[in-house]
Amino acid sequence: MSTNREVIDLDHAHVFHSWSAQAALSDFALAGGSGTEVWDCEGNRYLDFSSQLVNVNIGHSHPKVVAAIQEQAATLATVAPAHANLVRGEAASRILAKAGPAFGKVFFTNGGADANENAIRMARVTSGRDKILSTYRSYHGNTGAAVVATGDWRRVPNEFARGHAHFFGPFPYRSEFWSDSPEQEAERALHHLERVIVSEGAASIAALLLEGVPGTAGVIMPPPGWYAGVRELCDRYGILLIIDEVMSGFGRTGDWFAWQNPEINPTGIVPDLVTFAKGVNSGYVPVGGVIISESIAHAFDDQVFPGGLTYSGHPLAAASIVASMDAMEEEGIIENAARIGREVLGPGLHALAEQHPMIGEVRGTGVFWALDLVTDRETREPVPGATIGALKKELMARGYLPFAADNRIHVVPPCTVTTEECLRALAILDEAFTAVAG
Structure with missing residues (x-):
């Protein structure tokens, strides 16, 4: 079994990555996935709330x-x-x-x-x-x-x-x-x-x-x-x-x-x-x-x-x-996505915004959401890149694989995501925002 380091070193030595400066690539390796979870070569598991590039709608390895x-x-x-x-x-x-x-x-x-x-x-x-x-x-x-x-x-x-x-x-x-x-x-x-x-x-x-x-x-x-x-x-x-x-x-x-x-x-x-x-x-x-x-x-x-x-x-x-x-x-997967957005993610993310002033706006439907992050809710000034980097680090440390773009965290799990997984993800988001704001 290869280690994360071995896989990352092999990749960085031979693979040319899109939209990247090649000397500043991510040190993250994936070895497998099932449903809403993925794991690395050493067994560390993550909730994939990025759906990779917002495409794994049916979940991993259906x-x-x-x-x-x-x-x-x-x-x-x-x-x-x-x-x-x-x-x-x-x-x-x-x-x-x-x-x-x-x-x-x-x-x-x-x-x-x-x-x-x-x-x-x-x-x-x-x-x-x-x-x-x-x-x-x-x-x-x-x-x-x-x-x-x-x-x-x-x-x-x-x-x-x-x-x-x-x-x-x-x-x-x-x-x-x-x-x-x-x-x-x-x-x-x-x-x-x-x-x-x-x-x-x-x-x-x-x-x-x-x-x-x-x-x-x-x-x-x-x-x-x-x-x-x-x-x-x-x-x-x-x-x-x-x-x-x-x-x-x-x-x-x-x-x-x-x-x-x-x-x-x-x-x-x-x-x-x-x-x-x-x-x-x-x-x-x-x-x-x-x-x-x-x-x-x-x-x-x-x-x-x-x-x-x-x-x-x-x-x-x-x-x-x-x-x-x-x-x-x-399997009612389309209906599940609509229900999750209506009953779990939508209310949960809006509740999160009430607790964290950094969240300027919550937007979305189904399993397609974004948190627009600001330094000030009145001016709506976007948070700097360093804040997004800190949030990503806190989320990853807690077993949550995020999708980040500009001043936003996108919340985009597979359409098969369960209520329990969403509640777990919302708790991780809460902890990460608290850690960064604190």
Whole structure:
């Protein structure tokens, strides 16, 4: 059995890590996981309230998904994308059944970034337009167009793709519009968006790309009126609407998709394209895809789609999707995520905020939450990076694996998390905040 140090030294010697200075990598090794728990090489166990990268929705090592991958590997381990294959068709049909009747086909990709890449391509080809609008507070992936559609700092050193413009989406807690209510925030953000559309030239805009709920940017819940207003603007100006459900889909918000959640989208508007990855199979095998509306799918009946991937609809990935979605349905996993958010995490995190002035705002739904941490609740000044580092250290020491971004701790366990595990996590959070504040 290897030690943590041996695994870390081997990794640091040979593996080049993403978004990292290679001389300052984390000294943390994982050896295994089951459900909501993971453990290192020396048996130290952690509650995984990061879901790794907010993708292990069904939990670690779910036996039905593992068995499906093993069975498929023994049957047919790979197949070219041009061929028909039963498990690929079954995966697509299950996804479409949850997306609803407006959608006709699924294009499979290797992950979320190239899902967004290909959704952008579909919008451009079918609309005859070029420009893509997306928000500054967003993350859409690290391929050519996806990273330029991204709004955060990672876009800046990678701006090689053409035809992108950004705008500020609504964020009531840190408003760019001096709003004093969520409704006013939506109204003013929609006015701003329309001014950007007109100023960029509406006839040049192929699509508007939005996350179902902006995740990495802070689990920013769309305020009332936002989704309906966006759909109306898209329809008025002939712009396609792409919803990026890579992080927010497949149970994360307590629904199959965030845009189907009545708290998020009370008027029930429907996008033209939906991208997915992560939770569709909890990352057991790399996969993503684009859910395509009937009209856009039919546009390629006689026109060649100018895109493709060697591993599109890989059978191991497809098998893991089928098993994952079936298990989610049979075991009530989506419903569990909604209940946990409503009855346990939501009330528990708000109670935590009452005890700790550092928590400026609690945002979220389902198993998708963020704590916005501040030095002062009046000014809402974000805590410095050193405070986040201290919190991470205290949480890890107590057996809690966190997801931290900027001045926030995101609380994002698997959709299978139990009430008992959440109560344990809330107690650890309480202890960590007390230790850091003290």
